[in-house]
Amino acid sequence: MCGATEGGLSLDGIDVAKEAIIQGQVVRANVNGQGDPVGNAYVRLLDRTGEFTAEVPTSATGHFRFFAGPGEWTLRTLAPRIQPVDTKVTAEVGAIQEVAVSV
Amino acid sequence: MSRETALVTADWVEEHLDDPSIVLIEVDEDTTSYDKGHIRGAIKLDWTTDLQDQVRRDFVNKEQFEALLSDRGVGNDHTVVLYGGNNNWFAAYAYWYFKLYGHEDVKLLDGGRKKWELDSRELTDEAPTREKTSYTAKDQDTSIRAFRDETVEAIGVKNLVDVRSPDEYAGRLLAPAHLPQEQAQRAGHIPTAANVPWSKAANDDGTFRSDDELKEIYTEAGVDWSKDTIAYCRIGERSSHTWFVLKELLGQQNVKNYDGSWTEYGSLVGVPVTLGDEAGEA
Numbered sequence: 162m163c164g165a166t167e168g169g170l171s172l173d174g175i176d177v178a179k180e181a182i183i184q185g186q187v188v189r190a191n192v193n194g195q196g197d198p199v200g201n202a203y204v205r206l207l208d209r210t211g212e213f214t215a216e217v218p219t220s221a222t223g224h225f226r227f228f229a230g231p232g233e234w235t236l237r238t239l240a241p242r243i244q245p246v247d248t249k250v251t252a253e254v255g256a257i258q259e260v261a262v263s264v
Numbered sequence: 265m266s267r268e269t270a271l272v273t274a275d276w277v278e279e280h281l282d283d284p285s286i287v288l289i290e291v292d293e294d295t296t297s298y299d300k301g302h303i304r305g306a307i308k309l310d311w312t313t314d315l316q317d318q319v320r321r322d323f324v325n326k327e328q329f330e331a332l333l334s335d336r337g338v339g340n341d342h343t344v345v346l347y348g349g350n351n352n353w354f355a356a357y358a359y360w361y362f363k364l365y366g367h368e369d370v371k372l373l374d375g376g377r378k379k380w381e382l383d384s385r386e387l388t389d390e391a392p393t394r395e396k397t398s399y400t401a402k403d404q405d406t407s408i409r410a411f412r413d414e415t416v417e418a419i420g421v422k423n424l425v426d427v428r429s430p431d432e433y434a435g436r437l438l439a440p441a442h443l444p445q446e447q448a449q450r451a452g453h454i455p456t457a458a459n460v461p462w463s464k465a466a467n468d469d470g471t472f473r474s475d476d477e478l479k480e481i482y483t484e485a486g487v488d489w490s491k492d493t494i495a496y497c498r499i500g501e502r503s504s505h506t507w508f509v510l511k512e513l514l515g516q517q518n519v520k521n522y523d524g525s526w527t528e529y530g531s532l533v534g535v536p537v538t539l540g541d542e543a544g545e546a
Contacts, residue, residue, distance in 0.1 A: 175444050201381055205468070206441050213463035214429040215441035218297075218349060218378075227441045230431055239468060241384045 170224050181252040184226035185260035187219050187238055198223030199264060202240035209233045230254075238262045267475065270512040272345060272371050274380055280345075281305055287342045287394075290377070291358040292349040293501070301387035303347065303380065307336055307394065311354050311501075315361060323523075326401045329365050333401075337394025340368070347373035347380070351463070351470040357504040359512075360521055364409060366402025372508065375471040382469055408507070410494045410520035412528060415454065416535055420546025423493040424457035425482075427506040428526070432498070433459040435539045439498060449530030452537040454496070455544035460485040462502040465509045478509055486543075492518035496525040 170184065187204065188196025204225040205216045209232060217225045227234075229252040236248040243264050250258050280286050281304055288306035290298045298308040309315060314332055317324055324332065338344065344362060348355035355376055362370045373380070381387070410418075418424055431437040435451035453459070464481050465473055472478070487493065493510060495503040500523030507521040522529075529535065538544030 180445060203378055203382070208429065208431060210430070212430050213461060214431060214437075216350065217442045218294075218381075221300075228439075228444050229441045230436050230445075237468070239378075239382060241382050245468065 170220060170226050177257065178255050180228045181231050181254045182226060182257040183229050183234060183236070183250050183252050183260060184224065184257060185236075185262060187223045187225065187240070187262045187264060189240075189264050196261075196263060199240050202238055202262075202264065204262070205237040205239070207235040207237055211235065236260060236262065238264055240264050265512040265515060267472075267513050270371060270508070271374050271472065273374055274383060274385060277303065277345060277347075277373055278385065285341070285343055286345055287338050288345050288347070289338075289355075289358065290348055291346060291354045292377070293354050294349060297349050297377065299389070301389050304386065304388045304390070305392050306347075307338075307392060309336070309358060311357065315358065321528075323361065323364075323404075326365065326403060329401045330399045333399035334397050337397055338399060339397040340400060342369070344370040345373055346370065347376045349377045351378060351466050351505070352376035353462075353501045353505055356508045357501040360408065360504040360507055364404050366405060375469055378470040407518070408511070408520055410496075410522040412522075412524055412532065414520075415494055415496065415522045415524075415529065416532075418492075418494050419454060419536065420456050421491075423487050423491050424454050425485075425487065425493060425495045425503075425506060425510075426453045426457040426459050427462040427495055427497045427503050428453075428459075429461050429463075430459060430541065432526075433457075433461075434541045440502075447527075449527055450537055451530070452539040453526075453544075454529060455536045455538045456546050457496075457538075457543060458485045458487060459541075459543075460487070460506070462497070462505045465506065472509065472513060475514060478514060482510070482514075489516065492520075494520045494522050496522040496529070498526045499523070500525045 187199040187202045200221040202219045206214045238246045295310045346355040438447040495506045497503040510516045511519040
């Protein structure tokens with residue numbers, strides 16, 4: 162992915178200073194103890210009360226991104242043949258939260 | 265309308281993949297999803313180019329819709345089965361759009377693309393070829409489409425249902441959180457609107473909840489079943505999902521989708537806006 166940021170998805174044209182970004186990668190542990198990207202997962206963003214706010218499919222490289230507001234959020238990751246995985250994250254404006262999700 | 269006529273399961277679609285009376289159509293928010301793999305035989309509609317006028321903010325007109333469906337090989341007698349990503353947001357929007365132009369037999373695949381993928385069902389990147397048809401649309405059925413002025417007049421009179429997330433409703437976010445937040449319009453919601461996020465109507469896998477659960481959700485949120493209802497969101501696609509629930513699954517009469525939604529209302533001069541989690545006064 163040429164020109165990609167650490168999160169794997171380009172931030173070209175986006176004013177990062179005004180956004181509270183949560184992004185990361187979904188991986189599945191392989192026999193070598195490393196993570197293979199999961200490109201067919203869905204990541205749901207739940208607010209501090211557990212209410213659904215947004216959802217994205219992961220990219221071919223397992224990456225995802227949200228433009229949240231400041232505060233506490235939960236990422237709920239769905240993928241074929243696994244139970245959903247919840248991950249808590251705190252976002253702030255002007256910062257990028259990198260989250261690694263293992264399924 | 266009812267669940268039996270408006271909704272089909274993934275199993276049903278698999279059993280009907282070779283049925284020539286059915287046209288499967290994928291409609292996604294991310295218009296590249298289809299190209300990465302789709303259900304065998306499905307054609308694609310691009311909501312940004314096929315379903316929107318390219319100059320004014322409005323839908324394609326009757327003649328353009330007729331030309332579009334004729335070109336893609338959709339006939340008046342076909343059963344149209346729609347599905348898409350994002351829990352069927354844009355598939356529900358297309359469903360409403362087909363109803364707007366009077367297509368007789370249209371259905372939604374319960375759970376859409378997500379359910380299909382999570383079930384590990386087959387996807388293909390082969391695009392089908394279909395013979396052209398001569399499609400005739402009806403005039404727009406505006407009994408299911410709300411415009412700006414009637415939405416303003418509905419404050420304190422009809423049910424207004426804001427189906428965006430609680431943070432968008434309260435004004436803490438201006439767009440769904442998978443999109444950048446910088447927007448031109450004001451934040452908040454239409455006074456008196458109940459906040460029933462579209463997602464309350466769906467399970468995690470994108471399928472719709474049961475009729476009893478759905479009735480309870482809207483009743484608890486303060487929807488008065490004896491009143492007419494207008495649903496809105498940001499650009500009218502998530503509210504199509506709720507329109508589908510209220511009108512097609514629950515059979516409620518007089519439900520309209522306000523497709524101008526918050527990007528129009530939040531830019532109007534002089535209309536009332538409520539900030540925060542409370543519905544606000546008329």
